[in-house]
Amino acid sequence: MSELEELRSRVRTFLSAELASGAFTPHCDSWLIGYDPEFSRRLGAAHLIGLMLPIEFGGMGGGPGHRLVVSEELLSAGAPVAAHWFAERQFAPSVLRHGTVAQQHEWIPKVIAGEVCIAIGLSEPDAGSDLASVRTKAEQVDGGWLISGTKVWTSSAHHADAMVVLARTSGQRHVGLSQFIVPLPNPNVDISPIRLISGEHHFNQVTFDETFVADSDILGEIGNGWAQAMHELAAERAGPERYLSTFPLLEALLRDLPSDSRSADDIGRVIADITTFRTINHKVVELLAAGDTSASEIAILKGIATAFEQETVGIALNIANEPGNPTLVSPAAMSLLREAQYQAPGFTIRGGTNEVLRGIVSKGLLK
Amino acid sequence: MSLLDWELPEERRSLHRALNDMCARATASLPQTLVDAGIPWIGMPESAGGSGGDIFDAAIALQTLSSNAVDVIGIDTGLVASWALSITGLSCNRSLIAAAVDPRNTLVSSRSSSGDLLISGIAIDVPADERIQYLLVFIDKELALISLSDCVLNQSENLAGEARATVTFDYVSPINHVVVDSSFTQMDLLARLALARSIQISGAMNNVRDITIEYARTREQFGKPIAEQQVIAHKLAEICELTLMSQAAVATALDSPTTQNCAIAKSVTGRCARKASMTAHQVHGAMGMSQEYQLGALTTRLWSWTEEAGRPEFWNHYIGRSFLAQSNTSLWESIVNGMEGLHT
16 A cells, blocks of 8 residues: 555544544535534544644645645545634645744644634735735734734634734735734634525624734735735645535435436536546646646636536536435435535635636736 | 646657657648658557557657647557557557447447358448558457458548548458457447547647637737737636646546546546637637638547547446446545546
């Protein structure tokens, strides 16, 4: 067995034990809506977080292939990974790249242990696709900065131990932006829910009212926030969460499907497309690990994969409504289907809309 | 241009460049020049009379010729026929062979009074004309080589003007045939041909992408290049998406050419080709409809190849039914195991 095969088998053993003990129920979009801090701690204790993070902090020091194997196993099983997902995916790598030694020692071991939840503050009421127009500002005072402004669509802020805030430190559009680590909860930070069309609370509006942040909580260089955020966004776009969000639904629906199902063609198409996305994903994480954050392939993968995710909801509806077998769909599958329907519009919006992504790709062509 | 834009090892680039150069100097005699240069036998061991090289070399040849919209009769000899023959131990020396394995064929077998295998029926879309020496067919667990001169050839062309014959077999006795291992089926041979067409599709799409981008950058309307219009820019991005997807599907199959991965390649490249060809024409406006312009030579090939050797719907059905036929296999395990060793 190769090292990666061994790792995959280790994740599967962990997940089987979790499922057998009823420790979690599979969810669609589990990296966003599956908040379960206890699960994250158990995963951390099993050394399955921080695959690419350095050994000195308790990580595995592995390559992009290691993290990809673990990520795709967790997501395909619908495991509740939201509590640590953003921390591992973009916060820890960013702290490792740009943070101070003190920040690295403070945060990275806790991320690897699955003990911290991190929120990422990018979008604002007037800055969505046009992210560089953020207006949240940070004003320098003695020993630190005062942050004022509002962030929206901030996942998990209500659970988070800290939030990375992109704020304006000068008037220049891109180089006037900087990142700050704001510990939460904080008396000068107001977090209120933005309920989704499902009625569920995963997103928040976060308001800063002259919130003090110490100089020691600046992430990276003042004025380098845009470049740092773009690096994080590349990591955010380059993973299997862009084609596996609905996978637990498909898995649940297919479990009891008769071999003469009329959905065979759709199933074949799903297998063909996911197989191909995996090949692209493998290449893309290698590009990213080599430092190529502006590769068009990253934007392309997220665009085509999320469009596919949306189509799988239609495929799932076709399967669920196959005539002739009223007991075909289990209550668990039905619940996953509703989850997928509620979440589907967001697939092609979050992390950069597909229109923004096509803009990135075409800009690369016309340089 | 490459199998995947970001990875074509340097040692493989020379073949790509050499073929591109030959195509650039194209004359009416190019097809014969390519045959004389041994191109159809790339991927067939020299010991068996071939030109040597592995599956990647054969793929680079197919892809490069296709991106130039150049046809070579017997081009499936190296990647498809010699591979099947090597499994069975049959040999054919340096002949040009076409595979007659379309899923719509109606071939049946019978036995002569002396017990010899006889083949009858009709094979369609056979990439053959009189220059082909042998046809490769799969029938009743047997792979058979048939001399084309023993069949009735009704010569025709596909949309792109490539030779595609309807071949009638009337109690034809193969020149050679062998019973293959029961794990090898007609689908395995068909999938290999589908891989060849997938590689061709991917090659032609690479060029469709390139010329469409170039056209949009040069063609001016409303006082600026149309590529600067957001709607057009997004169409160019869409073509890049479809091209990358096709490249990746082909790369998956070349790394591990199982029947499932070959089927996947054809499903993906065919579906992407349909979309990319229409979008490319839309960007070109009326210009792309002109026979003089190069786009049509590529898109007509894309349309023909998409329907040949099992159309995407055929392969989707095959992949889906194969999955449903396995009991107690999760979809995820099926996907991971299906890639057999890739990404473990």
